[in-house]
Amino acid sequence: MDQLITGIHHVTAIASNAQKNIDFYIGILGLRLVKKTVNFDAREIYHFYYGDAEGSPGSIITFFPYTGLVNGRHGKGMLNTTTFSVPSSAIDYWQQRLKRFGLNFKNPQERFDGETIIYFEDSDGLGLELVFNDKDKRPGFTHGHIPPEYSIKGFYNIEIWEEGYERTAGLLTEQLDHQLIVEKGNRFRFAPTDTPGNYIDILCSPDSMKGLAGSGTVHHIAFSTPDINTQAQARVKILQRMLNPTPILDRNYFTSIYFREPGGVLFEIATAGPGFAIDESKERLGESLKLPAQFEQDREHIEKTVPPISIHIDQYR
Numbered sequence: 143m144d145q146l147i148t149g150i151h152h153v154t155a156i157a158s159n160a161q162k163n164i165d166f167y168i169g170i171l172g173l174r175l176v177k178k179t180v181n182f183d184a185r186e187i188y189h190f191y192y193g194d195a196e197g198s199p200g201s202i203i204t205f206f207p208y209t210g211l212v213n214g215r216h217g218k219g220m221l222n223t224t225t226f227s228v229p230s231s232a233i234d235y236w237q238q239r240l241k242r243f244g245l246n247f248k249n250p251q252e253r254f255d256g257e258t259i260i261y262f263e264d265s266d267g268l269g270l271e272l273v274f275n276d277k278d279k280r281p282g283f284t285h286g287h288i289p290p291e292y293s294i295k296g297f298y299n300i301e302i303w304e305e306g307y308e309r310t311a312g313l314l315t316e317q318l319d320h321q322l323i324v325e326k327g328n329r330f331r332f333a334p335t336d337t338p339g340n341y342i343d344i345l346c347s348p349d350s351m352k353g354l355a356g357s358g359t360v361h362h363i364a365f366s367t368p369d370i371n372t373q374a375q376a377r378v379k380i381l382q383r384m385l386n387p388t389p390i391l392d393r394n395y396f397t398s399i400y401f402r403e404p405g406g407v408l409f410e411i412a413t414a415g416p417g418f419a420i421d422e423s424k425e426r427l428g429e430s431l432k433l434p435a436q437f438e439q440d441r442e443h444i445e446k447t448v449p450p451i452s453i454h455i456d457q458y459r
């Protein structure tokens with residue numbers, strides 16, 4: 143049978159301040175805002191999507207900024223680290239850049255062959271890494287304020303902490319078309335194919351505390367499926383594993399199903415298309431507030447409720 147799941151689609155996290163979130167991900171990290179909309183389940187909260195030029199699956203990190211929300215806690219049953227891919231030659235550039243903007247980071251560490259990692263956190267404490275590698279051949283995106291040869295290419299891997307890896311591994315390999323790529327110590331890396339952008343690292347962390355939701359934590363991870371037919375087939379497999387998936391929901395830019403994996407992390411399966419250029423041109427992605435048709439009648443109220451934001455590039459050169 144063809145592969146139903148092709149890799150990571152997006153990661154969605156919770157933030158506490160819309161402007162700080164914009165400044166961090168566009169200003170410091172240099173990602174592109176590919177969509178500015180609202181949470182379809184809470185229409186007075188923004189939903190920001192950042193990614194590469196087009197918001198390709200495997201590059202998209204999204205946020206719900208709930209103003210003033212208290213911090214959560216990293217721990218078991220949570221996706222604690224999202225790792226972005228940059229070229230090996232960019233290591234001095236990024237260390238200087240993080241320092242310049244006052245971000246604390248851990249000393250570079252080797253992980254698997256050809257991967258040097260730097261861990262840091264965003265303004266809410268969300269766990270992030272840069273992995274310096276030459277395996278990733280995707281072009282990066284830049285607004286011009288980060289040299290193109292040093293810019294972020296998208297995700298490399300994500301890291302989930304679990305009591306034990308076996309049940310989540312079973313779901314990944316039996317229902318989600320993943321295979322074990324490599325393991326070392328308590329880290330088990332899975333992916334549908336051995337390509338950067340799609341690695342799911344499960345860390346066995348029985349001694350860590352349970353994660354708590356709040357700002358600076360990940361809400362869910364979405365896997366990519368080609369279209370609504372493969373999504374429906376994947377949904378049947380999730381049903382057969384008794385994981386109680388939602389019906390297929392329309393998210394405007396993709397359709398989605400959600401279910402909780404055995405370790406407690408919320409998983410989503412999202413279609414690769416239609417993508418972010420369905421309601422604004424590729425050149426102008428993210429520039430104006432986009433709402434699904436059913437919210438348009440509330441546009442005036444929504445625009446008054448969400449905090450004003452602006453994008454500053456020059457001060458992050």
Ligand code: ZN
Nearest residue numbers: 154362364410
């Ligand atoms: Zn999602």
